[in-house]
Amino acid sequence: MKLRPSAFWVCAAAVLAGGLALTEVLNNDYYFNALYVILQGMLMAVAWNILGGFTGYVNFGSAAFFAVGAYTSIFLDKYFGHVLPLPVLIAAAAAVCALIGLAVGYLSLRLKGVYFSIATLAMAIVFATLISNWRYMGGARGAYILTPDKHLWFHSYIQMLFMAMLLLTVAAVAISRSLVASRLGRGLAAIRDDEVAAECAGVPTLRLKLVSTTVMGALMGVAGAPYPFFVTFVDPSSAFSLFVAVNAIAMPMIGGTAHWLGPVIGALLVGGAQQVITVTVSSELNILFVGLMLVIFVSVAPQGIVGLAQKFWARRRAP
């Protein structure tokens, strides 16, 4: 399962080139809509996995980072009179969410296990209440954002959003991969396995955990930033939806949390299935599907698909 750096970058470039080619070949906006949703889920899953998978801290408040990213876009777009380009909004959302990640990390990382998870859930409620009462941001009524007319050289705005999301997701995967392969990643793994032992061995646990929450926050903010342009109407109940948080947890859990590839595979599988189920069976079954998959994987294959594959190869290699 080890990929040489050069091979990884070739794959990443191929994915981007494939995406670009798709925008030329495929003249059907539906597929770009569906792919956008899958990629958004993938980006959230990759971000969640940095803290949840690599560091072992389960975050239930992913929707808060996502929503703050979305609302940062709304705020800046409104404040500057709809002139800021999307990359600026994404960068701003990343910065805001990174700061929130850092602050949350600092305030709550002394909490462990289930207490940390509850604290992140509470944080999501705090932000949802804040936004619900902030009239400038639309409050509980929700905020509209109009899709700009310009979409560079792409045929439609959704194609441009899709490419932007693809680029961001590939970047997030690259960050996640380089993080897990680095000295920092080994420190995070040490924290996950035994925090006290890691601390005794000289791992700067607090600093590493702060890096982990900050990167996670920033990436989730990035996932949320283009969302208002995708739906054109954002209200607290949809932005802070529990389903966003559940997907962000389910995708890495199903794909495998220990490897950077896990959330990618999980997102492709879960996100893809959700898109198919929505238009073939029913949207209600989506939730059932995610729940069932989660139960099955947690009980039968806790290491996820990547874990299963690793086990399979190890057995084949064994004499």
Add this chain to the structure above:
Amino acid sequence: MDHPRSFLRGWLASGLAALAVALASGSAQAAEPLKIGFSMALSGGLAGAGKAALIAMEIWKDDVNAKGGLLGRPVQFVYYDDATDPSKVPGIYTKLLDVDKVDLVVSSYGTNEISPAMPIVMRKKLVFPSLFGLAVNDQFNYDRYFQIMPAGPQPKLDWSKGFFELAKAQNPKPKTVAIVAADSDFALAAAAGARENAKKDGFNVVYDKTYPPSTTDFTPIVRAIQAEKPDLVYVASYPPDSVGMVKAAREVGLKAKMFGGGMVGLQFAGIQTNLGPMLDNIVNYTFWVPAPTLKFPGIDEFLKKYEAAAKGKGVDPLGQYLPPYAYAYMQVLGDSIEATKGLDQAKLAAYMHGHTFDTVVGKVKFGKNGEWAQSRVLMVQFRNVKPKDLDQFRDPGTQVVLYPPQWKSGKMVYPFNE
């Protein structure tokens, strides 16, 4: 010699006739269905209403198909469940248009599910009949948007106008008002409108607060309102809170001259039956009641079909609030297609703007912004409601129309409770 020839001619003629009939029926069978696409809240928070709307739309489809369809083509629905989740809506509408290749689209139910479809529909320049969206087009200014809820050209203000007009007409004129609203989209808009109307009509607002949507105990809120001794209490709430608020008001023995206004839920037969006599004298908004002034052609027939279709489906058993409008927005579309004899979107939009439609909810005329040209938000008062009796809500006497004057069916009992 004539006989065999006429015999032969007869056979030939009947053969040709049979062939013509076969061809005609063949071409009718082969006629491409006219596909109408939409997303609908069939699960999630608005599922109850969404399912009821779908039943009404299916009744319309069956009615139209029984008459031979539209443009000689049978009508077919292509729809997906948006799970009351706005983020699912863009994907669904692009699928409908780009993959399923539907001929026309109509909206889902509710503001949050209508808005995300707007950019997609606008890009394709399609007419967009919409079902119960509050002021959606204020943002988009789309000239092919047609909203069926009779909230009028200024939905925010018109929603509570009747309540304050009725109060103003009382002698002596009440002076103070309390405004309480759920901290959520519709309720906040309704409360903002009520505030403006109160100011315009010279009422003094003595209480003006919102409560979180998760509130379950309304007694403290009602007590706080009571402490201010307002003459009028305007409530903008969602179904669960409306029930809580009415129960709390009765429990505390709230004293006010008028109570109600913008409570969603008091229009649903299930809630009405559950609250029973607690509803007495409440003045609240609605869009249709079985009053003699509102007996539009076709409405009784429609409701009969709806009641039969809704049985056992867990939706509003009487369907007086949303379903007639769900039927009517399809009627508007169907009538426009028939009149323009085609699917040219520009022609359809021009026709919809320029004509008054006869529907099961009465005459519908759209204004410039696609809302009803004139508001028909009714203010009704509950009277002598009996406990646990669903049938009474089929009768005209239980809900008396007080406002607007042209639909008035009785006089107001005033005050509410003193």
